[in-house]
Amino acid sequence: MSGDGAGPMIRALLADDEDLIRAGLAALLGLEPDIEVVAEAFDGRGALTAARAHRPDVAVIDLQMPALNGMEVCAELARVLPGCKAVILTGHGRPPHLHRALTAGAKGFLPKGAPGGTLAEVIRRVHGGGRYVDPALAADALTAPECPLTPRELDVLRLAELATPVSEVSRRTNLSIGSVRNHLSAAVSKLKVANRAEAFRTARDNGWL
Template sequence: MTGPIRVLLAEDDELIREALAGLLNREPDIDVIATAADGRQAIERALAHRPDVAVIDLEMPALDGLGVIAELARALPDCAGVILTGHGRPFVLRQALASGARGFLAKGAPGTALADVVRRVREGQRYVDPVLAADALTAPPSPLTAREIEVLQAAHVDRPIRDIARALFLSQGTVRNHLAAITRKLGADSRAEAHRIARENGWL
């Protein structure tokens, strides 16, 4: 490979975006050729500039990091994707790797670590931040039964009990009992909060 590694950096926080770009541009073999403030912009600029590596924040407006990586894997298969995240929840790690990401790195990692990951993925390697991997591996298993997960998936935020019962061929009383058990197990105050907790932990 000749010339510097061409990098696209997508991060919605302007200060973080500029700081990361500055750190990467200090490396003699890395050149940040474009930046983006949201997911759609990241895809547009990647298609325009065709970077070697795309460093993408997990949580962004318009389209999240997983969506960006998946789209780039289809449109620019030679572009290696790296996800930046603040947490290592198991389902996020699995989804990131399934989306085509080659790297998974904590946002708080030193700039030299990000540069090293950029080099590794450009060479075809994979990299998962060991701290994030440990967090994912030690995350608690789901306290919900298979039926409770099914009820919670069908419940949404404000779907009427009768509609949930009809969809799952259960009585309304059974649905109420399941929802009560779900909120109790998850320590939630509402159905919406229970859904959020379960989703964020990858139990849905």
């Protein structure tokens, strides 16, 4: 099938847990003569199932979704459907998100607030073998502070969230309660905050989690 006689249609998958956003994107892309939305999904597992079934050329994936997040979907798509190019959409982009998305195999990364025609152009670019990173986010990435926490401290802090009992974090990480407390204390000290709740919020807001 061809949109305007110039070439084959670009088959796109949309994955976003917000129905209105997903419907809006589908409507915008539906106006493009060379892009066809062949499948939609509201969570990460659904995105992978739809990708296997429809084999799209480009998957547009929300960063934050239930079941599997956008990074996890990107990584799995790169493994099971390497011909599908992934584009990450986010309303909360941070420089570390950008780095992790590119590492996971994403070919495009842009905010949900981008101008209406930008997504279509990004889809065309990545389908043609190129990449796209939102310029403002790329600029931020050059000056973003490095995360001072170790991978293990981040793991513990991610599980601890705001009020998860230390015993539960210990069980889920297979670390002793004393080790969990030490890692949380180190995170609080390195981030120069008062407690683990503030440490979690600081790490989350900087995109380190």
